[in-house]
Each structure stands twice: as structure tokens, then as C-alpha cells.
Amino acid sequence: MTTFSLYYHPLYSDGLDRTARFPVDRYRLLAEKISLLNSENNIRITEPRLATRDELLLVHEESFIDRFIEGNLSEKEVRRIGLKPWKPEIVARTLRLVGGALDGLDELLNGAVLAGNMAGGTHHAFKSEGAGYCIFNDLAVAAEVALQKENIDRILILDLDVHQGDGTAEIFDGDDRVITVSLHGQNNFPFRKKTSDLDHGFKDGTEDEEYLSVLDSVLEQLEGEHFDLIFFQAGVDGLASDALGLLNLSRAGMSKRNQRVFDWRRKMGKGMLIFMGGGYAKPIEDTVNAFADLYMMAAQEIE
Numbered sequence: 001m002t003t004f005s006l007y008y009h010p011l012y013s014d015g016l017d018r019t020a021r022f023p024v025d026r027y028r029l030l031a032e033k034i035s036l037l038n039s040e041n042n043i044r045i046t047e048p049r050l051a052t053r054d055e056l057l058l059v060h061e062e063s064f065i066d067r068f069i070e071g072n073l074s075e076k077e078v079r080r081i082g083l084k085p086w087k088p089e090i091v092a093r094t095l096r097l098v099g100g101a102l103d104g105l106d107e108l109l110n111g112a113v114l115a116g117n118m119a120g121g122t123h124h125a126f127k128s129e130g131a132g133y134c135i136f137n138d139l140a141v142a143a144e145v146a147l148q149k150e151n152i153d154r155i156l157i158l159d160l161d162v163h164q165g166d167g168t169a170e171i172f173d174g175d176d177r178v179i180t181v182s183l184h185g186q187n188n189f190p191f192r193k194k195t196s197d198l199d200h201g202f203k204d205g206t207e208d209e210e211y212l213s214v215l216d217s218v219l220e221q222l223e224g225e226h227f228d229l230i231f232f233q234a235g236v237d238g239l240a241s242d243a244l245g246l247l248n249l250s251r252a253g254m255s256k257r258n259q260r261v262f263d264w265r266r267k268m269g270k271g272m273l274i275f276m277g278g279g280y281a282k283p284i285e286d287t288v289n290a291f292a293d294l295y296m297m298a299a300q301e302i303e
């Protein structure tokens, strides 16, 4: 039986301080939930490696990388990222998080149709600075690593997190090797949006029907593009109960979103790497359930 590979490390939760204004436990709770749901054993959970400095250098500025690893970012730089107070384990956590994306990418390059990381999708990170809970841009690093392969010429980044993928958009601005697509809340962070290849900003309170009809037309439009791999930033912060998102999607609507993306992937016949993205619902169970739905559905796609 073929399995769906999902990367997870205890540091995803434990590398953050418990008093941070961030749902620190969501990774641990999700890993526990998926272990319980995985009765058919079609999900293989593996600990990821550390991303290397050379891999980060494909996207990020050297001094930013080194200052982060050495614990020397300025207070202003740390404040822009958030997740405070930082503990030393945030370095290993961040490198594992990017490593999880790169391990998942390896699975695709070795012929898997789907693989996922149970963290990341850090789309607000720019070349020389982090922002909005994002330090290094795992989508961008994985894209650059993939593009070094002979048979990979073009990557599609489909970002459905409720926040615009501004870091990714800026990193690949004017770069034809990567197509950046972002569907997000128009009035959500970041307040000054960057320009992706395709952006759609939803009004506050957008519900399932409107959301899904825009998604359908975007996916149809993308059928005319050439790409070799799809990176899916699958943030669930569009849920109505999300504390940071302004949309009004239901859990069922979120599942329909995922199913449309997976059906479309199958139609396009390309490999897909799933990046977790945001989710800040109150209660936290809403976020955990929506992510569990996502990964269980992904596992069902594997035959």
C-alpha cells in the first residue's frame, strides 16, 4: 500500500514559548489527532531533517540567516516576526520546519503525488527579514531547491491562507519560473499587499458559496499555465471562528475547498506539496479539526 508522507517534529510546538501569543499547541494536538484517525495506516509521520544554510542562501540574505542562527536579530526584527518570547530552540524549530518542506519535496521528486509538512507555509518572510510569525520562507526555499532539478522548470504556488502571501510574491516578483497565486481576505494582514501573479481579495464575511465560486474560476484559469509542481499553502484561517481571519467559511466549506484543489491536482496530473499555513481559531479545536480534515483528505488521494 502506498502511504501519504507527513513531516512532523515535536519542536514544532516545543520550540515556541508557551506564553507566546500564538496557538503553540496546535501542532502537537494535530499530530495526536491524526495518529488517532490514522486507523488505516495510510499516513506515515516522519521527523524532518534540518534545512542547511546553503539551502536557505538560495533565497535569503546571508547576514539575515547568520544573525538569526546566532540569536542576533535586533529587537525590532524579532518584534516584526512575533512568536515572542523566543527561546533558543526556535532556531532548531525553524530549520526543521523548512527541512520538513524539503523532505516532502524529495518525496515528490521521487515520484509521490502528494506529501505534506505539518507546519510552515511561512509566506510573510522576505529575503532579508521575517514578519507575521514567519522567519524563513519555506515555500520559496523549496521552490528554489526544486528548480535546481533538470526536469523542474516552473512551480505553481497556490496560497489559500486568509492572509496574502506577500513575502512569496515579492521574492518571485518578475520571476517567470514561479507562478504566485493568493486568495485572501482583502482587509486582513498584511495591510500593504504585494503583487502576486494572481491575487483575489475577498470582502469581510465572505461565505462558502462565494469563496468556492472564485476558487473554481481561478483553478480553471490556471489550467492554461505550464508548471511541473504545485505548492499548496493550505491555511485554515478563513474559518468563521478564526481570531485573525475576517472571512466566514464553515468547516464543510473548508473541506470542499480542499477537495476542489485535490480534484484539480488529479486532473492536472502534477505532484503537490502541502504547507500547513495559518489557523488561529477559538476554540483551538476548530483549527485542529480543519487541519486534520485536510491531511486525512490528502491521504485519501493516495492509491
Ligand SMILES: [Zn+2]
Binding pocket: 161, 162, 163, 235, 237, 277, 278, 279
Ligand atoms: Zn494566515
